[in-house]
Amino acid sequence: MFTYQTRVKLHDTDAAGLLFYSSIFNIIHDAYEAFMDSHDLNIGKILKEKIYMLPIVRAEADYKLKQTVGDEMTIILTCEKVGKSSFTINYKILNSENEIACTAKTVNVVLEYNTKEITAIPQKLREALISL
Amino acid sequence: MFTYQTRVKLHDTDAAGLLFYSSIFNIIHDAYEAFMDSHDLNIGKILKEKIYMLPIVRAEADYKLKQTVGDEMTIILTCEKVGKSSFTINYKILNSENEIACTAKTVNVVLEYNTKEITAIPQKLREALISL
Amino acid sequence: MFTYQTRVKLHDTDAAGLLFYSSIFNIIHDAYEAFMDSHDLNIGKILKEKIYMLPIVRAEADYKLKQTVGDEMTIILTCEKVGKSSFTINYKILNSENEIACTAKTVNVVLEYNTKEITAIPQKLREALISL
């Protein structure tokens, strides 16, 4: 389990006055980057090393409660599945009253940087994911 | 069926060199806004009228082929389901070689503007959706 | 002076591998929202109260050093000018080596919510700005 705290920013909202639906995918990715970073798996470093890539092949979100600018969010990451070369992370987004405002899910696959072929999850990343 | 043409913009991409996964949700919403507009259901006008709101309650996407800046996209909207007070739109994103680069789905519900209660899909919107 | 710490997120970058130029305007606005919040001037609350609005009428940025995903940023806000009904905030963005990676500036005006007429800066906001 990994927990990330943030707030809804003005640029996350739209003219309907609420969080725009695509913004949640930016926000949960921020949480994922923080999780990776906490395991010495900085995304910038991974990109520079050019050993493997981690593209997202599926994403989904369910919006349950309205959220607007300034609202606190607690994002809880858990790992639903660690396969041979792909992994699924679940995100629970809680509001300031600890209610589930949104749930989301991403599926990443691991590709060799040069060949773009599917490859096994590197050991260090596997350990980080199992710790979730 | 409604078709929308666009290109991957630089701001849709990320440092991995490809379309960032959340950008597809911006792009399909652009297509949805164009569809609504083509039926005299301009989103800006709907917001100004303050009669009903159309929040997205679920969104999902499957990323099948890589897309990068400058790539042409054809987005095809079809309506999977028109319920009493919610509707599901499917999006097929084709690249310049007519391959399916991505598929996506959104579910909207209709709320009365003032009460925020679920209400029936307005007739004009229902007709637009059935035409898809 | 107000200081805000963040990191370049993947969604702030583009396919050239670096921070996309418009992202800096999101990031400094995040810093501005945090500053406002620290003075009990939460932007969400201001929008809900419908007493005044604070549109940005001018923005500028100078990009001096490249920044990419995962890079730490320290953003320092200072107030260049507090006028009768407008204010100018300067932003200095430092990288992890304390070098100036970017500078930016925003000018906001104060409008009465209902009439959209220019009005005097509210006292509480004026005090917050003078403290910068």
Added chain:
Amino acid sequence: MFTYQTRVKLHDTDAAGLLFYSSIFNIIHDAYEAFMDSHDLNIGKILKEKIYMLPIVRAEADYKLKQTVGDEMTIILTCEKVGKSSFTINYKILNSENEIACTAKTVNVVLEYNTKEITAIPQKLREALISL
């Protein structure tokens, strides 16, 4: 002179109901990419060729009239200056009533891809800029 037509999208707006200030920098960059493309200088192709890069070193915008979702925008690009290794583009954003809603400016420099050293504007790009 190069003209680009678009509309304010929902994701360009914020909870204040208007175009969010950073969005204008995405939108004028879309116009710039369309301009480049019209001169066979597709940004994606330039990035793939790895001969030169065109980072923005300065950007500014003045917001004159409010714009909101669904509003039509006509963006007119003119070239203010073509130097030895940098160029300045001015953007005039007109609303549907042909009023200037916003003006903006970007300054790009040309860097050799490998050395990241400042280099002369390539001839084809120079000709495209002079045509503006």
